[in-house]
Amino acid sequence: MKKPKINIPIDAWRPDRPVPALETFCQRPAFSAEAEQVARIVLDDIRRRGDDAVCEAVRKYEKRTLAPSAFRVTPDEIAAARRAVDADFRKAARESDRRIARFARAGLRRDWSIATPGGGRLGERFEPLARVGAYIPGGEAPLVSTALMTITLARVAGVKEIVACSPGGRDRDIDPYILFALDLAGATEIYRIGGIQAIGAMAIGTPTIPKVQKIVGPGGPYVTAAKRLVYGEVDLDLVAGPSEVAILADASADPRHLAADLLSQLEHGTGHERALLVTTSKQVARRTAAETVKQAATLSRAEFLLKVLPTNLRIAVVRNLEEGADLCNRFAAEHLELVCKQPRAVLKHIRGAGAVFLGSWTPECAGDFVAGPSHVLPTGGAAASFSGLTVDDFRRRISTIEFSRANLQKALSVIRAFGAVEGLDGHARSAEIRFEQEKP
Numbered sequence: 001m002k003k004p005k006i007n008i009p010i011d012a013w014r015p016d017r018p019v020p021a022l023e024t025f026c027q028r029p030a031f032s033a034e035a036e037q038v039a040r041i042v043l044d045d046i047r048r049r050g051d052d053a054v055c056e057a058v059r060k061y062e063k064r065t066l067a068p069s070a071f072r073v074t075p076d077e078i079a080a081a082r083r084a085v086d087a088d089f090r091k092a093a094r095e096s097d098r099r100i101a102r103f104a105r106a107g108l109r110r111d112w113s114i115a116t117p118g119g120g121r122l123g124e125r126f127e128p129l130a131r132v133g134a135y136i137p138g139g140e141a142p143l144v145s146t147a148l149m150t151i152t153l154a155r156v157a158g159v160k161e162i163v164a165c166s167p168g169g170r171d172r173d174i175d176p177y178i179l180f181a182l183d184l185a186g187a188t189e190i191y192r193i194g195g196i197q198a199i200g201a202m203a204i205g206t207p208t209i210p211k212v213q214k215i216v217g218p219g220g221p222y223v224t225a226a227k228r229l230v231y232g233e234v235d236l237d238l239v240a241g242p243s244e245v246a247i248l249a250d251a252s253a254d255p256r257h258l259a260a261d262l263l264s265q266l267e268h269g270t271g272h273e274r275a276l277l278v279t280t281s282k283q284v285a286r287r288t289a290a291e292t293v294k295q296a297a298t299l300s301r302a303e304f305l306l307k308v309l310p311t312n313l314r315i316a317v318v319r320n321l322e323e324g325a326d327l328c329n330r331f332a333a334e335h336l337e338l339v340c341k342q343p344r345a346v347l348k349h350i351r352g353a354g355a356v357f358l359g360s361w362t363p364e365c366a367g368d369f370v371a372g373p374s375h376v377l378p379t380g381g382a383a384a385s386f387s388g389l390t391v392d393d394f395r396r397r398i399s400t401i402e403f404s405r406a407n408l409q410k411a412l413s414v415i416r417a418f419g420a421v422e423g424l425d426g427h428a429r430s431a432e433i434r435f436e437q438e439k440p
Contacts, residue, residue, distance in 0.1 A: 006309055008289035013278075013316040015326055025314050026331045028274060030239050030380030035225035039196045043229055046200035051208050057197035061222075062167055066192070068208045073174060073190040081179035093181055096370045097148050103372030104156040104391035118406030125398045128158035131210070132394055133202035133234075135217035135227075136166040136182065138194055142175040143218070149374045150217050150389065151185030157394035162187050163202060163212055167194025195219075196226040203230035216389055218243075218376055220270045237389050239382040242272035245364055246333035246353075248324045249279045250340040253360065255287035259295050261337060261363050262288075266312055267301050273308070276331050277315045278324040285315045325349035332384035334377045335364045352384040408434065 011019040045053040051068040058066045113123025134150040137143045147164065154162045164187040168174045174192050182190050191209060193201060199219075203226075205211030211234070215227060218240035227236050245265040247258055262275040279285050292313065296305040318324040325346060328336055332352035340346060343358040350356060354377030357364055368375045376389035403411075412431055419428030 006293050006306060008292060008309060008313055008315060010285050010289060010315045010317065013318055013323075013327055015323060019316075022314060022316060025274070025276070026327075026381070028380055030241065030382050031225055031228060032221040035221040036229065039199075039222060039225040039229055042196040043200045043204070043226060046197065046204050046206070050206040054193065054197045054201050054206060054209075057195070057200075058193060061195050061197070062193075064168065066168075068206075071191045071193060071208050073179065073192060077173075078179055078183050078190070081174075081176035082183070084176040085180040089177060090180070093144075093148065093184055096145065097152055097184055099370055099372045100148055100152045100374070101156050104153050107391050108156070109392050109395075109397075113400065116403070116407050118410060119404035120407040121400070121402045123400045125400055126392065126395045127398060128160070128395050129213045130159070131161040131163065131212045132159050133163040133165065133212035133215045134187070135198055135202075135215065135219050135223060136164055136178055137217075137219055137223075138167040138175060138178065142166075142178050144175070144177045144181045145369050145375065146217060147178055147181035147187070148185050149376055151182060151187050153374060153389065153391045154216075154394045155186035157391050159394050161189070161212075163189045163191070163209070165191045165193050165198035165202060167198070168192035196222050199223060199226035199230060203234045214394070216376060216393065218379075221272060237376060237393055238378045238386045239380055240376050240389075241379045242270045242274075243268045243335075244274040244276075244333050244379055245335040245337065246276040246278065246328050246331050247337040247339055248321065248328050248346065249277065249281070249284060249337075250321060251279075251281040251284060252341050253279070253281075253284055253339040255284055255291045256295075257360060257363070258284070258288045258339065259291035261365075262292055262313060263296055263299065263305060264363070264365055265335065266305055266308060267299060269301065269304060271304075271308060271312075273312055274333075275313045276328075276333065277313075278318055278327050279315070280318055280320060280324060282317050285317050289315055321346050322349055328353070329384070332378075332381045334379045334383060335367065337362070337364060354378050354383040354386075354388050405434075 011022050013019055042057050055066060109126055111125045113121045115121055132154050136146050151162055164182045166174050166178055201209040202212045202215055214235040216237040224241040243265045247261060249258055258277060266273045266275050277288055296302055316327060329352040334354040336353035337357045338346050339360050355367055374389040378386035408431060415431045416428045419425055
């Protein structure tokens with residue numbers, strides 16, 4: 001049987017000549033309205049019925065039966081996972097953990113203060129959150145690396161209670177590699193729950209799973225929708241949904257490398273992933289399109305990849321790298337590779353990206369697994385406004401203000417002026433009274 005021909009769209013793009021289909025591709029929604037409708041129903045049920053609602057959602061969406069007493073992974077199960085994981089992976093995970101922790105420690109903001117002219121001090125203190133939750137995707141692609149890219153940061157930040165939720169299989173077991181990584185990274189509680197119900201349990205709290213202060217970690221459309229709906233009940237990291245990559249390349253780029261990098265993000269398997277190649281070379285565009293189809297057929301998820309390539313991958317040819325950077329900024333990708341002769345010169349034109357990978361020796365997979373910065377990054381165009389997960393996302397910033405008598409006296413006229421304009425004379429009075437003598 002002859003295989004159907006797969007056409008990868010290649011567009012000629014200029015800032016003054018938009019391509020409607022390409023513009024639509026770049027303006028992908030960060031949230032799914034359908035997913036939000038489902039998430040709202042499940043979350044409301046958890047608010048009403050707690051553990052029972054979680055159990056029902058597990059049955060409905062994860063296709064397994066789970067009692068509240070079996071939510072939490074036991075120490076014996078964690079020990080069994082350690083034994084099940086091969087030695088090569090244990091070594092790799094420890095190396096990744098070391099690199100992530102080193103980067104996190106370097107990024108920790110330090111307490112600081114400055115003296116005021118009147119003898120007081122102003123500053124900021126940074127305190128770790130007490131209890132946080134991390135969502136670790138399982139399913140088609142058990143994201144073992146995400147356990148390290150979230151939990152390790154919380155550990156370095158000094159969080160004492162670190163909760164992790166990840167979906168188990170029909171036999172109730174979480175992937176042993178995920179369990180090993182969670183334990184290595186420092187999770188103090190692990191629950192075999194996924195999807196909306198995991199977000200709801202952590203955000204709302206149930207008799208079995210106490211509420212957390214903040215939830216971090218990526219997920220599919222339903223997890224992302226649930227996180228958005230619980231914002232305010234808990235703090236969140238960012239919009240971290242289905243994976244995406246953009247590559248800005250010149251004629252020096254190797255189409256084989258570009259194709260492999262594009263496929264590395266499309267293979268995640270939700271069907272909502274996006275990949276964009278922007279290049280100054282028509283030849284690179286054509287060769288990469290052909291190479292992508294060729295390589296896709298050799299991968300373990302070939303059937304899925306060949307199905308989504310025509311809709312989830314686009315290629316644009318631009319006149320120069322500066323215009324290419326403009327298009328990449330409009331796309332605002334989770335991951336952006338600059339595969340060109342002078343990537344640092346192009347970097348100054350980049351405004352919207354979760355993480356930038358410079359040069360032909362920096363494939364995005366290095367950031368996913370081992371480089372050091374967290375791979376939990378904004379998706380769906382949110383990189384235009386949001387930043388990726390950092391160690392300080394697990395800490396609270398507290399301002400400190402210490403006035404002397406001279407400080408307050410100098411500021412008194414300013415306080416009076418604002419109090420009068422805002423109609424808050426009590427504010428002004430609370431400063432003025434300190435300079436009045438108490439009547440006998």
